[in-house]
Amino acid sequence: MFHQLPTLTRKNILVFFFTLNDLLKDIAGFYALLSKDEQKKAQRFSFEKDSNQYTLARGALRVLLGHYLNVVPQSLTFSYHKYGKPYLEDFPEMQFNVSHSQEMVLLALNYEDLLGVDIEYEERSVDVDGIARRFFNDKEYARLRNLDAINKKRLFFYQWTAKEAFVKAIGRGIAFNLRDIEIASDAEEEIRIVNLHNSNENPADWIFYTLSLIPRYVAVLATKASSKVLGIKHLDRSLVQP
């Protein structure tokens, strides 16, 4: 049924994204794929949009993982690392990560190397200076301060999503002090870590991809330099169904 999905091979990352509308018609079917705990979580959200976002993201993730692991999506059991990163105990080599923002869901899969993704809606109102002062280190903040408002916001989002993608890749999430990661990204395409504190990771081992998905969203993927992004696929009902 999913013969149009690209092949996943070792260290060749596949990225998938969709908007909620792309898969909303099948939401009941995706909900049915979720475990009892996941269904309970889906019911706990205050807003329907958040519940739909969770249901579709987790449901599509199950379908993709089921496809690439050749198992029934419902049979997958997620475990969680200390800071909440989901993983599959039965398939430890399968690496994946999910991010959602507004109408968008972003997923990435890889065999072997860690990866993390983050997507942010650029148009949302955000206190750039306040957040940068708190979560960026002095050099990063100084670089931002010299920019005009438009470029400042743009660079801010790239740096922010890069930091989030990295802390998601290593599974630490916001438990990691974002000031401990110094990101250089003079051009959006060349994000790299120049300094990293309080971590055993070597910055030279890491690589960042800025992902062009749809306008007004900034998305970054962080992974080990030995892996590369092989393809980016816009999912719709012709590609994934529950």
Ligand SMILES: CC(C)(COP(=O)(O)OP(=O)(O)OC[C@H]1O[C@@H](n2cnc3c(N)ncnc32)[C@H](O)[C@@H]1OP(=O)(O)O)[C@@H](O)C(=O)NCCC(=O)NCCS
């Ligand atoms: C992970 C985190 C960075 C997410 O940031 P965000 O911008 O709000 O959300 P995103 O949409 O980008 O990502 C959410 C997804 O990341 C994944 N995720 C959750 N925790 C993660 C972690 N520590 N590392 C990597 N990925 C994580 C999940 O798949 C989640 O999606 P789901 O809830 O649909 O399963 C942030 O929530 C965090 O750090 N949480 C940690 C909280 C914590 O320390 N918990 C400890 C007890 S569990």
